[in-house]
Amino acid sequence: MNRLTCYDCGETYPFGDADRCSCGEPLWFDIDAAAVSWPDAGAKSGDATTGATPDAVAGRRGLWRYESALPATTPVGLGAVAGGTPLLRAPAIEPPDGPRIHLKLEGTNPTGSFKDRGTAVGLSRLDGPVGTVSHGNMALSVAAHAAADDREAVILVAEDTPDSRLAMIAQHDPHLFRVRGEYGRLYYDTLEHDLGVAFLNSDSPLRVAGQKTVAYEICEAFRPAVPDAIVLPVSSGGQASGVWKALRELHAAGLIDAVPRIYLAQAARCDPIAQAFERGATNVESVRGEPTAAVSINNADPPSGNRALAAARDTDGAVVSVPEEALLAETDRLAADAGISVEPSCAVATAAVRDLTAAGELAPDEDVAVILTGSGYKYGTPGDDDPEVGEIDRTDVPDAVRGLVG
16 A cells, blocks of 8 residues: 555555645545455444444454555554544434434544544654644644654644643653744645655645544444434544545445535634635635634644545535634533533534534434544643743754754
């Protein structure tokens, strides 16, 4: 499994030659549908009613149950226990005359978010130091997984990243830098420069390959049927791409008879993909986002925005923009009524279910899987010490990173 392909133009590349196509769109792994299968005909990864998840099926745990669809097969460190998260029916938060809601609790991953899936696959395939551009869950995931595998990690965060988040990341002892300058360009900087570090960014092919397993788990839990829809937050578009990729693979392999509709949710204060959907456009344009409590999805120029938009359209879904007051109220509702603490960045998804129900998009007789991408419990300050964080201009990043490893 060493070939990458462009979802848009179909161009192919050997793995390692590029992360993005010459047409400008991101690449993902080309999978032979004939090789894809359920891990075991007699066991499911999670029960859609109780959330029960077996520790092992056919000798494999978590996301590694789906090794036939993965570009890596030997987990390392924390990656061995990534995935395999519960799917919980949540009647207490179902809107009147709305669908049955099943919450996929990604906060039970090792560092409390779905990002561990992509990091697990990435570190299992890559050698040497790893890095990422992130100011939230992805930064924490890469730092922790690298520490567990005795690897160096380089974490580049935005200049305005709160100290509380930096302290969580810093406890795993990565090379951690606040970067002054245009943070949105850092993603492209890590693609354009040979830094001596393998960067696992938001939509790298390895990361998307790991993140797609959440949809494998959802569909296996509903087997032999599928949910009518899958709803999830969207930021860079990498997770949405993974869900779409999984559904395409499962359908091509004949493992599911129908493809669930994909609905994506953004915070109204920063919603470039939702704006493109409303315009009927095929290309997402960057926006001037405003500060939002949904900081983890505050992405004004999503690198996989076009692919996420295509996912919603291809499955007859939609992209929903959630007002600030609604996502904050939904965060409180999930905690008080369902006993689940999430970031506001996750709560946009269940808030979107309410809007979609009101609009007639979701019916009372439908089953909807909602991916809650991360835990809300981890956003206190883990210690009193100031984190050790370098300050650096964006233009100095290539020289600084090259000097860290070797």
